Amino acid sequence: MTHQHSQAWPLIRAAARTARDSTVLKNGARYVFDGETLTAAAAGDHPVLAFENGWRSLLPPSDPRQACLDLYLPLAGPRANTPxxxxxxxxxxxxxxxxxxxxxxxxxxxxxxxxxxxxxxxxxxxxxxxxxxxxxxxxxxxxxxxxxxxxxxxxxxxxxxxxxxxxxxxxxxxxxxxxxxxxxxxxxxxxxxxxxxxxxxxxxxxxxxxxxxxxxxxxxxxxxxxxxxxxxxxxxxxxxxxxxxxxxxxxxxxxxxxxxRVPSAAKLxxxxxxxxxxxxxxxxxxxxxxxxxxxxxxxxxxxxxxxx
Ligand SMILES: NC(=O)c1ccc[n+]([C@@H]2O[C@H](COP(=O)([O-])OP(=O)(O)OC[C@H]3O[C@@H](n4cnc5c(N)ncnc54)[C@H](OP(=O)(O)O)[C@@H]3O)[C@@H](O)[C@H]2O)c1
Structure with missing residues:
Protein backbone atom coordinates (compact mmCIF):
# COMPACT_ATOMS: atom_id res chain seq x y z
CA MET A 1 0.00 0.00 0.00
CA THR A 2 1.17 3.56 -0.58
CA HIS A 3 1.53 5.79 2.46
CA GLN A 4 -1.69 7.64 1.55
CA HIS A 5 -3.58 4.38 1.13
CA SER A 6 -2.32 3.09 4.51
CA GLN A 7 -3.39 6.27 6.28
CA ALA A 8 -6.86 6.45 4.73
CA TRP A 9 -7.80 2.80 4.44
CA PRO A 10 -8.83 2.15 8.10
CA LEU A 11 -11.31 5.04 7.89
CA ILE A 12 -12.70 3.99 4.51
CA ARG A 13 -13.00 0.40 5.68
CA ALA A 14 -14.83 1.53 8.83
CA ALA A 15 -17.27 3.56 6.67
CA ALA A 16 -17.92 0.52 4.47
CA ARG A 17 -18.40 -1.71 7.54
CA THR A 18 -20.82 0.78 9.08
CA ALA A 19 -22.70 1.03 5.78
CA ARG A 20 -23.15 -2.74 5.64
CA ASP A 21 -25.09 -2.41 8.90
CA SER A 22 -27.06 0.52 7.49
CA THR A 23 -29.66 0.41 10.29
CA VAL A 24 -27.31 2.50 12.45
CA LEU A 25 -26.89 5.24 9.83
CA LYS A 26 -28.96 8.38 10.15
CA ASN A 27 -29.00 11.19 7.62
CA GLY A 28 -27.26 14.24 9.01
CA ALA A 29 -25.21 12.22 11.49
CA ARG A 30 -21.55 13.06 12.02
CA TYR A 31 -18.96 10.51 13.04
CA VAL A 32 -15.68 10.37 14.91
CA PHE A 33 -13.10 7.64 14.31
CA ASP A 34 -10.97 5.97 16.99
CA GLY A 35 -8.72 4.19 14.50
CA GLU A 36 -10.96 1.13 14.45
CA THR A 37 -14.63 2.09 14.49
CA LEU A 38 -16.83 5.05 13.62
CA THR A 39 -19.14 6.36 16.33
CA ALA A 40 -21.74 9.12 16.27
CA ALA A 41 -20.11 12.43 17.25
CA ALA A 42 -21.09 14.17 20.49
CA ALA A 43 -20.98 17.93 21.04
CA GLY A 44 -17.37 19.07 21.23
CA ASP A 45 -16.07 16.18 19.13
CA HIS A 46 -14.22 16.78 15.91
CA PRO A 47 -16.10 14.57 13.46
CA VAL A 48 -14.25 13.25 10.42
CA LEU A 49 -17.17 11.97 8.33
CA ALA A 50 -20.78 13.00 7.81
CA PHE A 51 -23.53 10.79 6.45
CA GLU A 52 -26.18 12.38 4.21
CA ASN A 53 -27.49 9.90 1.64
CA GLY A 54 -23.84 8.85 1.37
CA TRP A 55 -20.53 9.58 3.06
CA ARG A 56 -18.86 12.97 3.01
CA SER A 57 -15.46 13.84 4.41
CA LEU A 58 -15.25 16.66 6.97
CA LEU A 59 -11.46 16.69 6.93
CA PRO A 60 -9.65 19.75 5.59
CA PRO A 61 -8.53 19.53 1.92
CA SER A 62 -4.92 19.52 3.14
CA ASP A 63 -5.44 16.29 5.11
CA PRO A 64 -3.27 13.57 3.51
CA ARG A 65 -6.22 11.14 3.56
CA GLN A 66 -8.46 13.44 1.54
CA ALA A 67 -7.61 12.18 -1.98
CA CYS A 68 -8.31 8.58 -1.01
CA LEU A 69 -11.55 9.56 0.74
CA ASP A 70 -12.70 11.41 -2.42
CA LEU A 71 -11.95 8.36 -4.50
CA TYR A 72 -13.28 5.56 -2.32
CA LEU A 73 -16.06 6.95 -0.09
CA PRO A 74 -18.58 7.03 -2.99
CA LEU A 75 -18.17 3.25 -3.17
CA ALA A 76 -18.73 2.61 0.54
CA GLY A 77 -22.55 2.44 0.43
CA PRO A 78 -25.17 1.86 1.61
CA ARG A 79 -27.59 1.76 -1.37
CA ALA A 80 -31.28 2.47 -0.94
CA ASN A 81 -32.98 0.94 -3.98
CA THR A 82 -30.43 -0.40 -6.45
CA PRO A 83 -26.85 -1.62 -6.23
CA ARG A 261 -15.93 -1.92 -27.28
CA VAL A 262 -19.26 -0.13 -27.64
CA PRO A 263 -21.38 0.63 -30.72
CA SER A 264 -19.75 3.47 -32.64
CA ALA A 265 -21.21 6.96 -32.62
CA ALA A 266 -21.61 8.76 -35.94
CA LYS A 267 -20.61 12.12 -34.46
CA LEU A 268 -18.18 13.11 -31.73
N1 LIG B 1 -6.25 -5.37 -17.71
C1 LIG B 1 -7.40 -5.64 -17.12
O1 LIG B 1 -7.99 -4.82 -16.42
C2 LIG B 1 -7.99 -7.01 -17.31
C3 LIG B 1 -9.07 -7.39 -16.49
C4 LIG B 1 -9.62 -8.64 -16.70
C5 LIG B 1 -9.13 -9.45 -17.69
N2 LIG B 1 -8.07 -9.05 -18.46
C6 LIG B 1 -7.60 -9.86 -19.59
O2 LIG B 1 -8.62 -9.84 -20.55
C7 LIG B 1 -8.66 -11.05 -21.28
C8 LIG B 1 -10.05 -11.61 -21.21
O3 LIG B 1 -10.98 -10.59 -21.57
P1 LIG B 1 -12.04 -10.82 -22.70
O4 LIG B 1 -12.69 -9.52 -22.98
O5 LIG B 1 -11.40 -11.57 -23.83
O6 LIG B 1 -13.08 -11.84 -22.03
P2 LIG B 1 -13.97 -11.72 -20.70
O7 LIG B 1 -14.76 -10.49 -20.69
O8 LIG B 1 -13.17 -12.05 -19.51
O9 LIG B 1 -14.93 -12.98 -20.92
C9 LIG B 1 -15.82 -12.96 -22.01
C10 LIG B 1 -16.69 -14.18 -21.93
O10 LIG B 1 -17.49 -14.15 -20.75
C11 LIG B 1 -18.79 -14.60 -21.05
N3 LIG B 1 -19.69 -13.44 -21.02
C12 LIG B 1 -19.40 -12.18 -20.67
N4 LIG B 1 -20.50 -11.40 -20.76
C13 LIG B 1 -21.49 -12.20 -21.20
C14 LIG B 1 -22.86 -11.99 -21.51
N5 LIG B 1 -23.48 -10.82 -21.36
N6 LIG B 1 -23.56 -13.02 -21.98
C15 LIG B 1 -22.98 -14.22 -22.14
N7 LIG B 1 -21.69 -14.47 -21.86
C16 LIG B 1 -20.96 -13.47 -21.39
C17 LIG B 1 -18.71 -15.19 -22.46
O11 LIG B 1 -18.25 -16.50 -22.31
P3 LIG B 1 -18.30 -17.58 -23.50
O12 LIG B 1 -17.15 -17.22 -24.41
O13 LIG B 1 -18.11 -18.89 -22.81
O14 LIG B 1 -19.62 -17.44 -24.17
C18 LIG B 1 -17.66 -14.27 -23.07
O15 LIG B 1 -17.06 -14.75 -24.26
C19 LIG B 1 -7.64 -11.96 -20.64
O16 LIG B 1 -6.48 -11.96 -21.43
C20 LIG B 1 -7.36 -11.33 -19.30
O17 LIG B 1 -6.02 -11.58 -18.93
C21 LIG B 1 -7.50 -7.84 -18.28
Whole structure:
Protein backbone atom coordinates (compact mmCIF):
# COMPACT_ATOMS: atom_id res chain seq x y z
CA MET A 1 0.00 0.00 0.00
CA THR A 2 1.17 3.56 -0.58
CA HIS A 3 1.53 5.79 2.46
CA GLN A 4 -1.69 7.64 1.55
CA HIS A 5 -3.58 4.38 1.13
CA SER A 6 -2.32 3.09 4.51
CA GLN A 7 -3.39 6.27 6.28
CA ALA A 8 -6.86 6.45 4.73
CA TRP A 9 -7.80 2.80 4.44
CA PRO A 10 -8.83 2.15 8.10
CA LEU A 11 -11.31 5.04 7.89
CA ILE A 12 -12.70 3.99 4.51
CA ARG A 13 -13.00 0.40 5.68
CA ALA A 14 -14.83 1.53 8.83
CA ALA A 15 -17.27 3.56 6.67
CA ALA A 16 -17.92 0.52 4.47
CA ARG A 17 -18.40 -1.71 7.54
CA THR A 18 -20.82 0.78 9.08
CA ALA A 19 -22.70 1.03 5.78
CA ARG A 20 -23.15 -2.74 5.64
CA ASP A 21 -25.09 -2.41 8.90
CA SER A 22 -27.06 0.52 7.49
CA THR A 23 -29.66 0.41 10.29
CA VAL A 24 -27.31 2.50 12.45
CA LEU A 25 -26.89 5.24 9.83
CA LYS A 26 -28.96 8.38 10.15
CA ASN A 27 -29.00 11.19 7.62
CA GLY A 28 -27.26 14.24 9.01
CA ALA A 29 -25.21 12.22 11.49
CA ARG A 30 -21.55 13.06 12.02
CA TYR A 31 -18.96 10.51 13.04
CA VAL A 32 -15.68 10.37 14.91
CA PHE A 33 -13.10 7.64 14.31
CA ASP A 34 -10.97 5.97 16.99
CA GLY A 35 -8.72 4.19 14.50
CA GLU A 36 -10.96 1.13 14.45
CA THR A 37 -14.63 2.09 14.49
CA LEU A 38 -16.83 5.05 13.62
CA THR A 39 -19.14 6.36 16.33
CA ALA A 40 -21.74 9.12 16.27
CA ALA A 41 -20.11 12.43 17.25
CA ALA A 42 -21.09 14.17 20.49
CA ALA A 43 -20.98 17.93 21.04
CA GLY A 44 -17.37 19.07 21.23
CA ASP A 45 -16.07 16.18 19.13
CA HIS A 46 -14.22 16.78 15.91
CA PRO A 47 -16.10 14.57 13.46
CA VAL A 48 -14.25 13.25 10.42
CA LEU A 49 -17.17 11.97 8.33
CA ALA A 50 -20.78 13.00 7.81
CA PHE A 51 -23.53 10.79 6.45
CA GLU A 52 -26.18 12.38 4.21
CA ASN A 53 -27.49 9.90 1.64
CA GLY A 54 -23.84 8.85 1.37
CA TRP A 55 -20.53 9.58 3.06
CA ARG A 56 -18.86 12.97 3.01
CA SER A 57 -15.46 13.84 4.41
CA LEU A 58 -15.25 16.66 6.97
CA LEU A 59 -11.46 16.69 6.93
CA PRO A 60 -9.65 19.75 5.59
CA PRO A 61 -8.53 19.53 1.92
CA SER A 62 -4.92 19.52 3.14
CA ASP A 63 -5.44 16.29 5.11
CA PRO A 64 -3.27 13.57 3.51
CA ARG A 65 -6.22 11.14 3.56
CA GLN A 66 -8.46 13.44 1.54
CA ALA A 67 -7.61 12.18 -1.98
CA CYS A 68 -8.31 8.58 -1.01
CA LEU A 69 -11.55 9.56 0.74
CA ASP A 70 -12.70 11.41 -2.42
CA LEU A 71 -11.95 8.36 -4.50
CA TYR A 72 -13.28 5.56 -2.32
CA LEU A 73 -16.06 6.95 -0.09
CA PRO A 74 -18.58 7.03 -2.99
CA LEU A 75 -18.17 3.25 -3.17
CA ALA A 76 -18.73 2.61 0.54
CA GLY A 77 -22.55 2.44 0.43
CA PRO A 78 -25.17 1.86 1.61
CA ARG A 79 -27.59 1.76 -1.37
CA ALA A 80 -31.28 2.47 -0.94
CA ASN A 81 -32.98 0.94 -3.98
CA THR A 82 -30.43 -0.40 -6.45
CA PRO A 83 -26.85 -1.62 -6.23
CA UNK A 84 -23.86 0.40 -7.34
CA UNK A 85 -22.27 -1.23 -10.38
CA UNK A 86 -18.60 -0.30 -10.71
CA UNK A 87 -16.65 -1.41 -13.79
CA UNK A 88 -12.87 -1.35 -13.97
CA UNK A 89 -10.23 -1.99 -16.63
CA UNK A 90 -6.49 -1.48 -16.73
CA UNK A 91 -5.23 -0.73 -20.22
CA UNK A 92 -2.23 0.35 -22.24
CA UNK A 93 -1.92 3.73 -23.95
CA UNK A 94 -3.29 2.11 -27.12
CA UNK A 95 -6.35 0.72 -25.34
CA UNK A 96 -5.49 -2.96 -24.83
CA UNK A 97 -6.05 -4.90 -21.58
CA UNK A 98 -3.80 -7.86 -22.44
CA UNK A 99 -1.50 -9.09 -25.19
CA UNK A 100 -3.04 -10.95 -28.11
CA UNK A 101 -2.08 -14.18 -26.33
CA UNK A 102 -4.01 -13.11 -23.22
CA UNK A 103 -1.14 -12.07 -20.93
CA UNK A 104 -2.25 -9.29 -18.59
CA UNK A 105 0.07 -9.72 -15.56
CA UNK A 106 0.56 -6.90 -15.22
CA UNK A 107 -0.70 -4.21 -17.54
CA UNK A 108 -0.83 -1.72 -14.67
CA UNK A 109 1.69 -0.96 -11.93
CA UNK A 110 1.82 -2.03 -8.25
CA UNK A 111 -0.15 0.97 -6.93
CA UNK A 112 -2.96 0.19 -9.38
CA UNK A 113 -3.00 -3.44 -8.24
CA UNK A 114 -3.44 -2.28 -4.62
CA UNK A 115 -6.22 0.01 -5.88
CA UNK A 116 -7.93 -3.00 -7.49
CA UNK A 117 -7.72 -4.98 -4.24
CA UNK A 118 -9.27 -2.01 -2.42
CA UNK A 119 -12.13 -2.02 -4.96
CA UNK A 120 -12.63 -5.73 -4.26
CA UNK A 121 -12.65 -5.15 -0.49
CA UNK A 122 -15.32 -2.45 -0.88
CA UNK A 123 -17.48 -4.67 -3.10
CA UNK A 124 -19.90 -7.41 -2.11
CA UNK A 125 -19.15 -9.35 -5.27
CA UNK A 126 -16.74 -9.28 -8.19
CA UNK A 127 -17.85 -10.34 -11.67
CA UNK A 128 -15.51 -11.68 -14.36
CA UNK A 129 -16.11 -13.25 -17.76
CA UNK A 130 -15.09 -16.77 -18.72
CA UNK A 131 -12.30 -15.35 -20.91
CA UNK A 132 -10.56 -13.85 -17.87
CA UNK A 133 -10.76 -17.04 -15.83
CA UNK A 134 -9.50 -19.06 -18.82
CA UNK A 135 -6.55 -16.70 -19.40
CA UNK A 136 -5.55 -15.73 -15.85
CA UNK A 137 -6.95 -18.34 -13.45
CA UNK A 138 -7.40 -15.41 -10.99
CA UNK A 139 -8.12 -15.70 -7.27
CA UNK A 140 -10.10 -12.43 -7.06
CA UNK A 141 -9.25 -12.03 -3.35
CA UNK A 142 -8.08 -9.05 -1.27
CA UNK A 143 -4.61 -10.34 -0.44
CA UNK A 144 -2.97 -6.90 -0.60
CA UNK A 145 -5.34 -5.09 1.77
CA UNK A 146 -7.04 -5.73 5.07
CA UNK A 147 -10.63 -6.37 4.01
CA UNK A 148 -13.16 -9.07 3.22
CA UNK A 149 -13.06 -11.12 0.04
CA UNK A 150 -16.02 -10.47 -2.24
CA UNK A 151 -18.25 -13.24 -3.57
CA UNK A 152 -16.81 -14.30 -6.93
CA UNK A 153 -19.27 -14.32 -9.84
CA UNK A 154 -18.09 -16.03 -13.03
CA UNK A 155 -20.03 -15.60 -16.28
CA UNK A 156 -19.65 -19.02 -17.88
CA UNK A 157 -22.82 -19.26 -19.98
CA UNK A 158 -21.89 -22.50 -21.76
CA UNK A 159 -20.01 -24.08 -18.80
CA UNK A 160 -16.78 -24.19 -20.76
CA UNK A 161 -14.44 -23.63 -17.82
CA UNK A 162 -12.91 -26.70 -16.13
CA UNK A 163 -13.88 -27.27 -12.52
CA UNK A 164 -10.17 -27.25 -11.67
CA UNK A 165 -10.03 -23.43 -12.07
CA UNK A 166 -8.94 -21.75 -8.84
CA UNK A 167 -12.19 -19.82 -8.32
CA UNK A 168 -14.13 -23.08 -8.40
CA UNK A 169 -11.82 -25.12 -6.23
CA UNK A 170 -9.62 -23.03 -3.89
CA UNK A 171 -12.35 -22.37 -1.29
CA UNK A 172 -11.00 -18.86 -0.59
CA UNK A 173 -14.37 -17.14 -1.12
CA UNK A 174 -17.90 -18.13 -2.10
CA UNK A 175 -18.28 -18.45 -5.88
CA UNK A 176 -21.34 -18.19 -8.11
CA UNK A 177 -21.07 -19.76 -11.55
CA UNK A 178 -23.56 -18.11 -13.90
CA UNK A 179 -24.80 -20.13 -16.82
CA UNK A 180 -27.45 -19.61 -19.49
CA UNK A 181 -30.81 -21.01 -18.46
CA UNK A 182 -31.05 -23.56 -21.26
CA UNK A 183 -27.61 -25.05 -20.59
CA UNK A 184 -27.75 -28.26 -18.57
CA UNK A 185 -25.33 -29.04 -15.80
CA UNK A 186 -23.72 -32.46 -16.10
CA UNK A 187 -23.53 -33.93 -12.58
CA UNK A 188 -19.81 -34.59 -12.83
CA UNK A 189 -19.02 -30.90 -13.33
CA UNK A 190 -20.53 -29.68 -10.06
CA UNK A 191 -18.51 -28.84 -6.95
CA UNK A 192 -19.31 -28.27 -3.30
CA UNK A 193 -17.35 -24.99 -3.41
CA UNK A 194 -19.58 -23.25 -5.95
CA UNK A 195 -23.20 -22.34 -6.37
CA UNK A 196 -24.75 -22.45 -9.82
CA UNK A 197 -27.02 -19.67 -10.96
CA UNK A 198 -29.21 -19.86 -14.06
CA UNK A 199 -29.89 -16.63 -15.91
CA UNK A 200 -32.03 -16.07 -19.02
CA UNK A 201 -30.14 -15.66 -22.27
CA UNK A 202 -32.85 -14.59 -24.70
CA UNK A 203 -30.61 -13.68 -27.64
CA UNK A 204 -27.70 -15.92 -26.76
CA UNK A 205 -26.33 -13.33 -24.31
CA UNK A 206 -26.91 -13.47 -20.56
CA UNK A 207 -29.62 -11.05 -19.40
CA UNK A 208 -27.39 -8.84 -17.23
CA UNK A 209 -30.37 -6.93 -15.78
CA UNK A 210 -31.72 -10.23 -14.43
CA UNK A 211 -28.27 -11.02 -13.02
CA UNK A 212 -27.92 -7.65 -11.25
CA UNK A 213 -31.46 -7.98 -9.82
CA UNK A 214 -30.59 -11.45 -8.55
CA UNK A 215 -27.38 -10.20 -6.91
CA UNK A 216 -29.28 -7.28 -5.32
CA UNK A 217 -31.88 -9.70 -3.94
CA UNK A 218 -28.99 -11.57 -2.31
CA UNK A 219 -27.92 -8.38 -0.50
CA UNK A 220 -25.11 -7.35 -2.84
CA UNK A 221 -25.02 -3.56 -2.72
CA UNK A 222 -21.72 -2.86 -4.48
CA UNK A 223 -20.96 -4.93 -7.57
CA UNK A 224 -17.51 -4.78 -9.15
CA UNK A 225 -17.25 -5.81 -12.81
CA UNK A 226 -13.54 -6.54 -13.09
CA UNK A 227 -13.21 -7.62 -16.69
CA UNK A 228 -12.36 -8.43 -19.24
CA UNK A 229 -13.25 -6.11 -22.06
CA UNK A 230 -16.11 -8.21 -23.44
CA UNK A 231 -17.80 -8.38 -20.03
CA UNK A 232 -17.35 -4.71 -19.10
CA UNK A 233 -18.56 -3.68 -22.58
CA UNK A 234 -21.66 -5.86 -22.18
CA UNK A 235 -22.54 -4.19 -18.84
CA UNK A 236 -21.96 -0.78 -20.40
CA UNK A 237 -24.14 -1.59 -23.43
CA UNK A 238 -26.90 -2.74 -21.04
CA UNK A 239 -26.80 0.67 -19.31
CA UNK A 240 -25.90 -0.95 -16.00
CA UNK A 241 -22.60 0.77 -15.17
CA UNK A 242 -22.89 3.54 -12.57
CA UNK A 243 -19.23 4.23 -12.21
CA UNK A 244 -16.23 3.27 -14.30
CA UNK A 245 -12.56 3.18 -13.35
CA UNK A 246 -10.22 3.08 -16.33
CA UNK A 247 -6.53 2.91 -15.41
CA UNK A 248 -4.16 3.84 -18.23
CA UNK A 249 -0.57 2.57 -17.99
CA UNK A 250 2.12 4.39 -19.96
CA UNK A 251 3.15 1.70 -22.42
CA UNK A 252 2.08 0.42 -25.82
CA UNK A 253 1.05 -3.19 -26.48
CA UNK A 254 0.61 -2.83 -30.24
CA UNK A 255 -2.07 -5.45 -30.81
CA UNK A 256 -3.92 -7.29 -28.09
CA UNK A 257 -7.21 -7.95 -26.29
CA UNK A 258 -9.33 -4.81 -26.52
CA UNK A 259 -10.78 -2.97 -23.55
CA UNK A 260 -14.07 -1.16 -24.07
CA ARG A 261 -15.93 -1.92 -27.28
CA VAL A 262 -19.26 -0.13 -27.64
CA PRO A 263 -21.38 0.63 -30.72
CA SER A 264 -19.75 3.47 -32.64
CA ALA A 265 -21.21 6.96 -32.62
CA ALA A 266 -21.61 8.76 -35.94
CA LYS A 267 -20.61 12.12 -34.46
CA LEU A 268 -18.18 13.11 -31.73
CA UNK A 269 -20.91 15.06 -29.97
CA UNK A 270 -22.92 11.81 -29.64
CA UNK A 271 -20.11 9.99 -27.82
CA UNK A 272 -20.37 8.96 -24.19
CA UNK A 273 -18.44 11.64 -22.33
CA UNK A 274 -18.73 11.15 -18.56
CA UNK A 275 -17.21 13.85 -16.35
CA UNK A 276 -14.06 12.22 -14.94
CA UNK A 277 -12.01 12.75 -11.85
CA UNK A 278 -8.38 12.02 -12.52
CA UNK A 279 -5.89 10.45 -10.12
CA UNK A 280 -2.26 9.44 -10.47
CA UNK A 281 -1.67 5.87 -9.26
CA UNK A 282 2.10 5.55 -9.28
CA UNK A 283 2.99 6.04 -12.94
CA UNK A 284 -0.55 5.09 -14.09
CA UNK A 285 -3.50 7.44 -14.50
CA UNK A 286 -6.96 6.59 -13.24
CA UNK A 287 -10.09 8.06 -14.84
CA UNK A 288 -12.90 7.77 -12.28
CA UNK A 289 -16.04 8.31 -14.39
CA UNK A 290 -19.50 8.92 -12.98
CA UNK A 291 -21.64 7.35 -15.72
CA UNK A 292 -24.89 8.73 -14.24
CA UNK A 293 -23.84 12.38 -14.26
CA UNK A 294 -25.14 14.49 -17.09
CA UNK A 295 -22.99 17.51 -16.34
CA UNK A 296 -20.81 18.46 -19.29
CA UNK A 297 -17.20 18.97 -18.40
CA UNK A 298 -14.01 19.35 -20.36
CA UNK A 299 -10.80 20.04 -18.54
CA UNK A 300 -12.38 22.69 -16.35
CA UNK A 301 -13.23 23.04 -12.71
CA UNK A 302 -15.12 19.77 -12.28
CA UNK A 303 -12.02 17.70 -13.07
CA UNK A 304 -10.13 17.01 -9.84
CA UNK A 305 -6.55 15.86 -10.04
CA UNK A 306 -5.05 14.08 -7.11
CA UNK A 307 -1.85 12.15 -6.63
CA UNK A 308 -1.93 8.87 -4.69
N1 LIG B 1 -6.25 -5.37 -17.71
C1 LIG B 1 -7.40 -5.64 -17.12
O1 LIG B 1 -7.99 -4.82 -16.42
C2 LIG B 1 -7.99 -7.01 -17.31
C3 LIG B 1 -9.07 -7.39 -16.49
C4 LIG B 1 -9.62 -8.64 -16.70
C5 LIG B 1 -9.13 -9.45 -17.69
N2 LIG B 1 -8.07 -9.05 -18.46
C6 LIG B 1 -7.60 -9.86 -19.59
O2 LIG B 1 -8.62 -9.84 -20.55
C7 LIG B 1 -8.66 -11.05 -21.28
C8 LIG B 1 -10.05 -11.61 -21.21
O3 LIG B 1 -10.98 -10.59 -21.57
P1 LIG B 1 -12.04 -10.82 -22.70
O4 LIG B 1 -12.69 -9.52 -22.98
O5 LIG B 1 -11.40 -11.57 -23.83
O6 LIG B 1 -13.08 -11.84 -22.03
P2 LIG B 1 -13.97 -11.72 -20.70
O7 LIG B 1 -14.76 -10.49 -20.69
O8 LIG B 1 -13.17 -12.05 -19.51
O9 LIG B 1 -14.93 -12.98 -20.92
C9 LIG B 1 -15.82 -12.96 -22.01
C10 LIG B 1 -16.69 -14.18 -21.93
O10 LIG B 1 -17.49 -14.15 -20.75
C11 LIG B 1 -18.79 -14.60 -21.05
N3 LIG B 1 -19.69 -13.44 -21.02
C12 LIG B 1 -19.40 -12.18 -20.67
N4 LIG B 1 -20.50 -11.40 -20.76
C13 LIG B 1 -21.49 -12.20 -21.20
C14 LIG B 1 -22.86 -11.99 -21.51
N5 LIG B 1 -23.48 -10.82 -21.36
N6 LIG B 1 -23.56 -13.02 -21.98
C15 LIG B 1 -22.98 -14.22 -22.14
N7 LIG B 1 -21.69 -14.47 -21.86
C16 LIG B 1 -20.96 -13.47 -21.39
C17 LIG B 1 -18.71 -15.19 -22.46
O11 LIG B 1 -18.25 -16.50 -22.31
P3 LIG B 1 -18.30 -17.58 -23.50
O12 LIG B 1 -17.15 -17.22 -24.41
O13 LIG B 1 -18.11 -18.89 -22.81
O14 LIG B 1 -19.62 -17.44 -24.17
C18 LIG B 1 -17.66 -14.27 -23.07
O15 LIG B 1 -17.06 -14.75 -24.26
C19 LIG B 1 -7.64 -11.96 -20.64
O16 LIG B 1 -6.48 -11.96 -21.43
C20 LIG B 1 -7.36 -11.33 -19.30
O17 LIG B 1 -6.02 -11.58 -18.93
C21 LIG B 1 -7.50 -7.84 -18.28
Missing amino acids: LVLAQLGQSLDGFIATAGGQSHFVTGPTSIVHLHILRALSDCVIVGAGTVAADNPRLTTRLVDGPNPVRVVLDPQLRLPISCGVFSDGQAPTLRVRARNVTLPGARGSADIEDLEIGAPSGKLDLHELVNELWSRGMQTILVEGGGVTVSAFLAAGLVDRMHIVVAPFVIGEGRPGL EDCVRPPPRVYALGSDVLFDCDMRSHSQSESGSSVIRRVL
